[in-house]
Amino acid sequence: MxxxxxxxxxxxxxxxxxxxxxxxxxxxxxxxxxxxxxxxxxxxxxxxxxxxxxxxxxxxxxxxxxxxxxxxxxxxxxxxxxxSDEDEGDEDEGWYPHQLVGLRVVHVDGRELGTVADLEHLPAQDVLVVTEPDGAEARVPFVAELVPEVDTDAGTITLDPPRGLFAADPVEDEPDDAGSGRAEGRA
Missing domain, CATH: 2.40.30.60 (RimM)
Structure with a gap:
């Protein structure tokens, strides 16, 4: 290739x-x-x-x-x-789009998040473009904190994304712990 x-x-x-x-x-x-x-x-x-x-x-x-x-x-x-060199793409050298496109994307908790559609090489960092099961696209910065594992042999990329990055995991569903146990008003 x-x-x-x-x-x-x-x-x-x-x-x-x-x-x-x-x-x-x-x-x-x-x-x-x-x-x-x-x-x-x-x-x-x-x-x-x-x-x-x-x-x-x-x-x-x-x-x-x-x-x-x-x-x-x-x-x-x-x-x-x-x-393409077959040896290219290890963690120290970076990844090429053809090595990642089509891999399954899973959350660290095991949930399916989608499939890698592309790898964009941007000035600040690379970004994974993930097609979610509903067809929506999510862009995930390709950094170790959010992408803890890439296993091309297993055909998966494991993500630990913040809430709201994927349509299936909106921020609005987050529990509201801030108000629990407090009185609403004071007299």
């Missing part, structure tokens, strides 16, 4: 440099000088990295095959892809 490393954006300057929309958690390895990357569509590549730099929270690259602005413009929207 092919994984997207980055999507080529707008040219930057006149010498073929392009801005990348990164989709990898290891850009230093994937975009190292000399690396040859396959592309989607395939006829746009392969592309050889000749320079990579970071500036103002952006990554810029020059490819051997696109040495001027016109050639760089023709690459806009092209995906840089690599073949």
């Amino acid at each position: 092919l994984l997207t490393v980055a999507i080529i954006g707008a040219p930057h300057g006149l010498k073929g440099e392009v801005r990348l929309d990164l989709r990898t958690d290891d850009p230093a390895r994937r975009l190292a000088v000399g690396n040859v990357l396959e592309t989607e569509p395939a006829d746009a590549g392969p592309l050889t990295v000749t320079r990579t730099r970071r500036a103002a929270d952006a990554t810029y690259v020059i490819f051997e095959e696109a040495r001027d602005r016109t050639a760089a413009e023709s690459l806009r929207g092209v995906r840089l892809v690599v073949e």
